[in-house]
Amino acid sequence: MREWLFKNRATDWxxxxxxxxxxxxxxxxxxxxxxxxxxxxxQAEDGTEKLLLQLADGGQVECVLxxxxxxxxxxxxxQVGCGMGCVFCASGLDGVDRxxxxxxxxxxxxxxxxxxxxxxxLSHLVVMGMGEPLANLDALLPALEEAHRPDGLxxxxxxxxxSTVGLPASIERLARTNASYRLAxxxxxxxxxxxxxxxxxxxxxxxxxxxxxxxxxFAVSGRRxxxxxxxxxxxxxxxxxxxxxxxxxxxREALLNVIPYNPVAGLxxxxxxxxxxxxxxxxxxAGGVRVQFRHLKGDHIDAACGQxxxxxxxxxxxxxx
Ligand code: SAH
Numbered sequence: 001m002r003e004w005l006f007k008n009r010a011t012d013w014x015x016x017x018x019x020x021x022x023x024x025x026x027x028x029x030x031x032x033x034x035x036x037x038x039x040x041x042x043q044a045e046d047g048t049e050k051l052l053l054q055l056a057d058g059g060q061v062e063c064v065l066x067x068x069x070x071x072x073x074x075x076x077x078x079q080v081g082c083g084m085g086c087v088f089c090a091s092g093l094d095g096v097d098r099x100x101x102x103x104x105x106x107x108x109x110x111x112x113x114x115x116x117x118x119x120x121x122l123s124h125l126v127v128m129g130m131g132e133p134l135a136n137l138d139a140l141l142p143a144l145e146e147a148h149r150p151d152g153l154x155x156x157x158x159x160x161x162x163s164t165v166g167l168p169a170s171i172e173r174l175a176r177t178n179a180s181y182r183l184a185x186x187x188x189x190x191x192x193x194x195x196x197x198x199x200x201x202x203x204x205x206x207x208x209x210x211x212x213x214x215x216x217x218f219a220v221s222g223r224r225x226x227x228x229x230x231x232x233x234x235x236x237x238x239x240x241x242x243x244x245x246x247x248x249x250x251x252r253e254a255l256l257n258v259i260p261y262n263p264v265a266g267l268x269x270x271x272x273x274x275x276x277x278x279x280x281x282x283x284x285x286a287g288g289v290r291v292q293f294r295h296l297k298g299d300h301i302d303a304a305c306g307q308x309x310x311x312x313x314x315x316x317x318x319x320x321x
């Protein structure tokens with residue numbers, strides 16, 4: 001069954017033709033293979049595809065397939081909503097409803113794999129969808145193992161990235177139990193005062209504790225750390241922020257992913273001008289930081305986390321497939 005599901009991309013029991021016919025009949029009668037329903041499938045010209053899945057209890061989550069040359073990256077969710085409350089993010093606007101189960105996480109992976117052509121193969125997996133992955137490690141880790149196993153999707157650990165707001169206790173747990181994944185930490189501010197405003201959960205944590213736990217993760221895993229920084233006009237994009245950020249990251253084996261803000265309907269935040277972005281980048285580079293600007297793909301299909309789910313109720317989306 002594993003081979004049919006993960007290797008042969010089967011979509012129902014009937015296709016598993018080397019199982020006895022009677023067994024297939026029994027399975028079809030007694031076991032639901034899929035617990036989610038695709039309620040929306042959107043597709044952008046750059047090859048990005050996004051699914052909005054409805055769970056058995058009516059909750060909704062998003063997951064995305066990104067195509068970049070030979071790379072086929074999928075981005076999956078771990079919770080319905082999010083409890084971290086980052087002020088600019090669509091996923092957390094209404095808080096968190098519940099954790100996803102391991103099965104619901106695996107199902108996103110398989111549903112996205114079904115979007116591929118026969119000659120395409122999933123190469124990378126990022127846990128950057130809705131929710132805070134480190135708040136649901138118990139369900140997430142077994143799901144990632146399914147993606148990794150030789151009889152699963154065979155995605156190597158270093159091609160699996162977990163993105164977190166930065167929960168030190170969970171980062172330490174990950175360092176103790178399974179430090180083979182790449183970790184991406186969402187910083188968004190170079191000091192606690194500003195971070196408390198943008199990422200309210202930071203008040204209970206603080207940058208020092210986060211950096212201590214990620215330095216330890218790096219020491220144990222040897223995997224280069226990634227930090228993410230959503231660039232918001234007139235909030236965290238000042239040259240002074242760039243200088244402070246360069247000081248904070250100096251001496252660390254790290255990559256900084258700067259993500260120019262992808263506007264969310266109904267929120268007042270804006271993307272900085274091109275000139276402002278360039279200036280920010282130059283200061284970081286001059287400060288010795290390895291920096292990459294990540295321009296969101298498929299933004300006109302609301303590919304940033306939580307946007308498609310919200311748009312169900314607020315604005316129309318082009319529907320395909
Ligand atoms: N809870 C995890 C995963 C969140 S999604 C985390 O905090 O890392 C992955 C990244 O997208 C995070 O860095 C998040 O802050 C960022 N993000 C959220 N909304 C965004 C938006 N509208 N534009 C750009 N980036 C956004």
